[in-house]
Amino acid sequence: GQFPEFVVESERATYSAKAVIVATGFYDQPNLLHVPGEDLPKVKHYYDEPHPYVFQHVAVIGGGNSAVDVALETFRRGAASVTMIVREPALKSTIKYWVRPDIENRIKEGSIKAYFNSEVVEIRPKEIDVRTPKGMLTLRNDFVLAMTGYHPNYDLLEAFRITFTNDAARRPIYNPDTMESEQPGVFLAGVVCGGMETNKWTIENARDHAPKIMDALAQKL
Ligand SMILES: Cc1cc2nc3c(=O)[nH]c(=O)nc-3n(C[C@H](O)[C@H](O)[C@H](O)COP(=O)(O)OP(=O)(O)OC[C@H]3O[C@@H](n4cnc5c(N)ncnc54)[C@H](O)[C@@H]3O)c2cc1C
Missing domain, CATH: 3.50.50.60 (FAD/NAD(P)-binding domain)
Structure with a gap:
């Protein structure tokens, strides 16, 4: 195929893959208040x-x-x-x-x-x-x-060599027709595509990310 081989290591296993779809959302990273006492259990x-x-x-x-x-x-x-x-x-x-x-x-x-x-x-x-x-x-x-919102895990996205727009939105850069990032074979789907604009994508308007990726994969793999 035209994609590099990826090795994906998870806590459970190691996989090899021809393409990777990153759909990690943003809910794991809350926007912190950065004030004293934020670490209290309350x-x-x-x-x-x-x-x-x-x-x-x-x-x-x-x-x-x-x-x-x-x-x-x-x-x-x-x-x-x-x-x-x-x-x-x-x-x-x-x-x-x-x-x-x-x-x-x-x-x-x-x-x-x-x-x-x-x-x-x-x-x-x-x-x-x-x-x-x-x-x-x-x-x-x-x-x-x-209830201060969330943000994508940029460290993780950077580790995948995904690139971002240079503005406050820091949106991952991808081809909107295929959802492929600038790193060949790495695709983006779901709300992570909005970067810091966490209200840009919803379930409804992100639904076509998956068929776009499937079409792109079907053509290349
Ligand atoms: C209270 C509430 C109400 C909502 N109501 C609506 C609504 O009415 N309509 C609507 O359109 N949207 C609604 N949303 C937003 C909706 O939840 C999101 O749009 C949708 O879930 C985004 O889907 P996603 O697949 O992009 O990301 P997510 O659903 O966030 O999925 C990301 C997945 O990736 C996993 N993940 C993250 N990092 C890693 C990692 N490093 N390794 C492995 N796995 C990882 C996460 O555990 C998670 O399972 C609501 C959200 C909330 C919180």
Whole structure:
């Protein structure tokens, strides 16, 4: 074939392959807050269910869909208090349109507290410090749910000799017709293709990555 031979080593076995498809997504690498106390067990970068937070004082970091969903759900399932801490001046424009009125009304009525243009600067076992436009605040806190997004594993992609655009998006470079990267025989599929633009690809619009790769492989192998 026209591709080099690859040797893929995993924890389980070593494989030889004529082509490699990288579809590693980005959910294994959360965007960290980089503040003191982030390593406390009460700080979560993944959310699965609301019940651990019943009767607890919860801070939700971020202003995107995950943060909004988590704030609404922990509030409805009985958190003692829910406070959103949002770095930007407003919630993201990408908030699902059917969810937006719910969160905006909860914030307006004060049942969910929201600080915009604000950042958590330190996390301690029972408190957090928040920098707001009106000054520093110390809030009672039992859990920090950091819904701050994720990013691809660039070390891994670089190890595969995948190349990237030179802008903030750092998108992997690939041929959009075949999904082949600049490293011959290494293909990209799924949300990893968006680089730091983690909302660019969804299940729906990434569906054709697989048939494109299959066509390219069928022609070359
Ligand atoms: C709460 C939530 C709701 C969502 N709702 C929607 C929705 O309604 N519609 C929609 O389109 N999208 C939705 N998404 C996004 C959707 O999950 C992603 O678009 C989709 O899963 C991306 O698929 P993927 O195959 O590119 O990556 P992933 O599904 O993230 O798969 C990557 C896989 O690679 C594995 N992996 C990573 N690194 C390595 C490695 N080094 N070695 C071996 N394996 C590795 C991972 O373990 C994982 O199994 C949602 C996401 C979340 C978190």
